[in-house]
Amino acid sequence: MTPAEIGGIVAMQGFAGLSLFSVLLLMALGLAIIFGQMGVINMAHGEFMTIGAYTIYGCSHLAAIYLPSSQPYYFPIAILVAFFIAFIVGYAAEFLLIRHLYQRPLDTLLATWGLSLGMQQTFRSLFGAKEVSATLPDWLMGSVKPSESIDIPINGLFVMGLTVLVTGIVFLMLYRSRWGLRVRATVANRTMSNAIGINTKKVDRLTFAIGCGIAGIAGAAFTTIGSTGPTSGSLYIVDAFLVVTFGGAASLLGTIASAFGIAQTQSITEFFLTGSMAKVLTLLFVVTVLMLRPQGLFVSKIRR
Amino acid sequence: MRTIFRTATGGKQGMISLAILAAVLIVVFPLFFDIFRLNLIGKYLSYAFIAIGLVMLWGYGGILSLGQGVFFGLGGYCIAMFLKLEASDPITTKIQSTPGIPDFMDWNQITALPLLWQPFHSFTFSVFAMLAVPTLLAFIIGVAMFKRRVGGVYFAIITQAIALILSVLIIGQQGYTGGVNGITDLKTLHGWDIRTDNAKYILYFVNVALIILAILSCRWIISSKLGLLLLAMRDKEDRVRFSGYDVANFKIFVFCLAAMLSAIGGAMFTLQVGFMSPSFVGIVPSIEMVIFAAVGGRMSLEGAVYGTLLVNFGKTFFSESFPDLWLFLMAGLFIAVVLVFPNGLAGLVGTWINRRKSRTATRTTQAAPSDGWQRGANSNEPDLKTNHDSLPATKPQGI
Amino acid sequence: MPASKLILAVEGLTVSFDGFKAVDDLNLYVEENELRVVIGPNGAGKTTVLDLICGKTKATKGSVQFKDLELTKMSEHAIVRAGVGRKFQTPSIYENLSVFQNLELSFPTGRGVFGCLMFERTDDVVARVHEIATEISLQEELQLEAGLLSHGQKQWLEIGMLLMQDPELLMLDEPIAGMSARERELTADLLNRIGRDRSMIVIEHDMEFVRKIADKVTVLHQGKVLAEGSMDKVQADPRVIDVYLGH
Numbered sequence: 016m017t018p019a020e021i022g023g024i025v026a027m028q029g030f031a032g033l034s035l036f037s038v039l040l041l042m043a044l045g046l047a048i049i050f051g052q053m054g055v056i057n058m059a060h061g062e063f064m065t066i067g068a069y070t071i072y073g074c075s076h077l078a079a080i081y082l083p084s085s086q087p088y089y090f091p092i093a094i095l096v097a098f099f100i101a102f103i104v105g106y107a108a109e110f111l112l113i114r115h116l117y118q119r120p121l122d123t124l125l126a127t128w129g130l131s132l133g134m135q136q137t138f139r140s141l142f143g144a145k146e147v148s149a150t151l152p153d154w155l156m157g158s159v160k161p162s163e164s165i166d167i168p169i170n171g172l173f174v175m176g177l178t179v180l181v182t183g184i185v186f187l188m189l190y191r192s193r194w195g196l197r198v199r200a201t202v203a204n205r206t207m208s209n210a211i212g213i214n215t216k217k218v219d220r221l222t223f224a225i226g227c228g229i230a231g232i233a234g235a236a237f238t239t240i241g242s243t244g245p246t247s248g249s250l251y252i253v254d255a256f257l258v259v260t261f262g263g264a265a266s267l268l269g270t271i272a273s274a275f276g277i278a279q280t281q282s283i284t285e286f287f288l289t290g291s292m293a294k295v296l297t298l299l300f301v302v303t304v305l306m307l308r309p310q311g312l313f314v315s316k317i318r319r
Numbered sequence: 320m321r322t323i324f325r326t327a328t329g330g331k332q333g334m335i336s337l338a339i340l341a342a343v344l345i346v347v348f349p350l351f352f353d354i355f356r357l358n359l360i361g362k363y364l365s366y367a368f369i370a371i372g373l374v375m376l377w378g379y380g381g382i383l384s385l386g387q388g389v390f391f392g393l394g395g396y397c398i399a400m401f402l403k404l405e406a407s408d409p410i411t412t413k414i415q416s417t418p419g420i421p422d423f424m425d426w427n428q429i430t431a432l433p434l435l436w437q438p439f440h441s442f443t444f445s446v447f448a449m450l451a452v453p454t455l456l457a458f459i460i461g462v463a464m465f466k467r468r469v470g471g472v473y474f475a476i477i478t479q480a481i482a483l484i485l486s487v488l489i490i491g492q493q494g495y496t497g498g499v500n501g502i503t504d505l506k507t508l509h510g511w512d513i514r515t516d517n518a519k520y521i522l523y524f525v526n527v528a529l530i531i532l533a534i535l536s537c538r539w540i541i542s543s544k545l546g547l548l549l550l551a552m553r554d555k556e557d558r559v560r561f562s563g564y565d566v567a568n569f570k571i572f573v574f575c576l577a578a579m580l581s582a583i584g585g586a587m588f589t590l591q592v593g594f595m596s597p598s599f600v601g602i603v604p605s606i607e608m609v610i611f612a613a614v615g616g617r618m619s620l621e622g623a624v625y626g627t628l629l630v631n632f633g634k635t636f637f638s639e640s641f642p643d644l645w646l647f648l649m650a651g652l653f654i655a656v657v658l659v660f661p662n663g664l665a666g667l668v669g670t671w672i673n674r675r676k677s678r679t680a681t682r683t684t685q686a687a688p689s690d691g692w693q694r695g696a697n698s699n700e701p702d703l704k705t706n707h708d709s710l711p712a713t714k715p716q717g718i
Numbered sequence: 719m720p721a722s723k724l725i726l727a728v729e730g731l732t733v734s735f736d737g738f739k740a741v742d743d744l745n746l747y748v749e750e751n752e753l754r755v756v757i758g759p760n761g762a763g764k765t766t767v768l769d770l771i772c773g774k775t776k777a778t779k780g781s782v783q784f785k786d787l788e789l790t791k792m793s794e795h796a797i798v799r800a801g802v803g804r805k806f807q808t809p810s811i812y813e814n815l816s817v818f819q820n821l822e823l824s825f826p827t828g829r830g831v832f833g834c835l836m837f838e839r840t841d842d843v844v845a846r847v848h849e850i851a852t853e854i855s856l857q858e859e860l861q862l863e864a865g866l867l868s869h870g871q872k873q874w875l876e877i878g879m880l881l882m883q884d885p886e887l888l889m890l891d892e893p894i895a896g897m898s899a900r901e902r903e904l905t906a907d908l909l910n911r912i913g914r915d916r917s918m919i920v921i922e923h924d925m926e927f928v929r930k931i932a933d934k935v936t937v938l939h940q941g942k943v944l945a946e947g948s949m950d951k952v953q954a955d956p957r958v959i960d961v962y963l964g965h
Contacts, residue, residue: 298487305473544837
């Protein structure tokens with residue numbers, strides 16, 4: 016193989032890794048907000064992603080039947096719908112279940128696992144056990160060829176763009192908005208926040224719901240690279256958790272760096288070894304690093 | 320000797336609960352169930368080892384491991400490898416391209432028995448490996464995690480990752496492990512056919528005996544200072560450390576104990592059911608194993624056994640008749656066990672017994688100085704603080 | 719005057735958190751059988767000093783010599799086994815176990831995994847628990863669940879747990895916080911009694927109490943030693959009055 020071809024392969028694997036990175040990052044962002052900021056383990060996070068994916072499917076179905084002319088336009092609107100539906104379900108879940116378990120992280124883990132089982136079964140009952148696919152608009156199909164040996168699928172670029180947009184919005188909201196200020200205040204000192212009039216319960220609910228909403232967007236991104244089934248969420252949940260802990264749960268920058276690192280490691284090793292060995296090696300690498308440095312890559316040095 | 324006897328049986332209350340369990344397993348079940356169903360119960364009982372281990376690790380130690388399937392599987396695979404080699408002697412496999420090696424290796428175009436498999440020709444080695452390999456793995460993980468004060472949620476996630484790693488590895492290396500189907504078609508153990516009804520009866524009773532032994536051993540540990548220490552560690556780990564104890568060592572000990580128990584369960588499973596596959600190793604089965612202990616009562620050794628039997632009975636019954644309903648039930652169980660009855664059935668029974676006792680006239684609860692825990696004590700009263708086993712003496716915080 | 723042996727020599731001890739020096743180049747010398755009280759305004763670094771000595775926090779610089787051991791290089795439980803006991807600001811006892819069990823767990827044998835498994839509640843152990851329980855006025859409450867004790871009794875229990883370890887250096891962080899006047903009196907007697915054959919470092923705010931128990935007083939301010947000496951000397955020191963005791 017010529018160096019150009021090798022370069023091409025690495026670039027393509029790199030880009031394939033970028034799609035994985037995007038989905039992983041979107042999942043991890045939601046998780047980092049919920050886990051990193053609130054200390055809540057949401058094992059059902061993958062299912063919120065699936066909600067988003069099924070929403071896209073539903074929208075595409077509806078659009079095809081009732082408004083066939085809207086085919087090229089429905090997608091961005093569907094993404095927003097996915098966010099909102101996941102947001103609402105997340106809001107309800109927090110109210111009914113999560114708020115009873117805030118001081119008990121291990122119990123939250125088990126309870127949300129139960130929630131995820133229930134959600135998976137609901138998907139099965141509503142949509143059937145077989146995988147479904149949304150009909151993607153035409154402009155998402157095909158690929159771009161910047162050079163002879165490099166073939167970049169457009170949906171991959173779209174997903175990346177979406178991820179950058181969402182990440183940017185999350186950063187802005189956390190560090191520039193009133194909500195973000197309230198969240199950071201509550202995390203830093205809950206009692207004081209309550210004392211100065213922040214309704215921490217509402218803040219928690221809103222934060223959880225937003226985290227789930229972001230997972231919904233991840234689901235939308237996911238539909239561009241794969242088909243959706245009741246258990247699609249469980250494909251990414253462990254990876255997403257590892258991304259969050261690897262990056263240092265309190266740091267968004269760490270989340271981004273670790274999502275990138277993990278996705279790329281897996282993608283590139285996948286080319287040289289079998290898919291399963293690549294996954295094993297990537298996971299082993301992450302676990303080993305975590306054993307040596309349990310707090311993750313980026314740590315906040317504030318003395319608690 | 321008398322002390323060991325008294326403490327291993329956990330005082331009067333402990334002896335009664337164990338006797339009831341033993342009666343149910345040894346007498347009642349064999350009388351009421353045919354060999355087919357008894358074998359099924361034997362299968363459930365092999366899961367019960369994991370639940371007993373979790374009572375020690377999670378109930379007493381406060382450490383949640385979502386990867387016990389790893390140890391169950393490793394123990395099971397060690398025995399399965401031995402049995403498979405025995406079933407793959409050159410005469411039986413003479414139709415293969417390479418006789419004398421397991422069939423799945425043949426299908427994967429492997430022409431010689433891999434080095435990893437060679438020692439498993441020996442029964443002694445296989446049994447030793449079944450006990451040692453999972454325990455060693457637990458030791459390594461324990462040292463890496465507990466010495467660095469990693470606990471709680473982070474530890475749980477890492478055990479999940481390890482379960483994922485092992486299951487992906489096993490499935491991916493088809494030639495060496497039988498892949499997603501696992502190691503099947505196991506026939507004889509040292510010439511003794513394990514598929515006959517007679518063998519199944521014997522294996523069932525062996526399983527029951529081992530369970531009772533496991534409960535006695537764990538009870539002995541619980542009633543020692545180590546049991547008390549585990550409870551103290553859950554409550555105030557720092558204080559324990561500043562009383563001169565190296566906390567990590569105790570966590571490592573109880574983690575290895577749980578691993579070894581799970582491995583024994585895996586081995587018994589393989590013997591009774593005749594195969595072992597990666598479907599017991601991954602994330603989903605490992606979390607299910609936690610629910611067995613949670614339903615029965617994470618502070619109760621006998622409760623763990625009942626919980627395992629109950630959940631598995633339910634699973635078999637419901638998945639046949641109402642499969643959709645079963646998954647919702649499971650989901651509900653996870654949530655209920657956390658929100659409504661954190662001490663499981665044993666906790667509910669204990670509370671009921673307590674209420675009845677407090678209604679009866681004043682008992683002569685002596686405030687003997689040797690009260691506290693069983694070792695060397697005369698007290699057999701099920702006080703709130705002494706009987707760790709079935710009463711919620713310490714409310715598990717879930718942390 | 720014959721020179722007393724030093725049991726604790728803290729030299730150049732420094733710890734900084736993200737640039738903030740909680741303890742700054744601190745020197746502290748405690749003699750055998752001395753009862754040293756450390757006082758100072760909030761944030762002066764008093765609790766941090768105890769944290770550094772017992773190993774809860776790792777020092778950035780400096781050394782802590784206990785007898786002939788360098789404590790900054792040892793793990794927390796090793797420091798305890800060497801003979802240092804630490805009482806925390808909020809009572810750190812096992813709420814769900816009985817008073818008897820709390821004391822028994824602090825008995826200084828059988829601290830390894832195997833030791834714990836084989837530990838027998840011998841008559842020696844029982845006798846010692848009773849002895850300490852009487853010392854801390856909790857002999858009637860031995861079977862009571864520790865969580866049900868009053869705040870003051872919990873403080874005593876924690877002191878009792880430390881006494882079970884028989885430490886040569888006992889460090890108490892605000893032992894009378896939350897106690898009634900009567901309890902404070904009893905505690906002062908207790909500390910004077912137990913201080914007779916061991917060294918103690920006590921952090922406190924109640925000046926009357928300090929006067930009752932102290933051999934020597936050290937005043938900390940902003941991580942450094944501001945003044946040191948007898949209670950009278952320190953109370954008269956203008957710098958101390960300025961910073962802490964008020965005008």
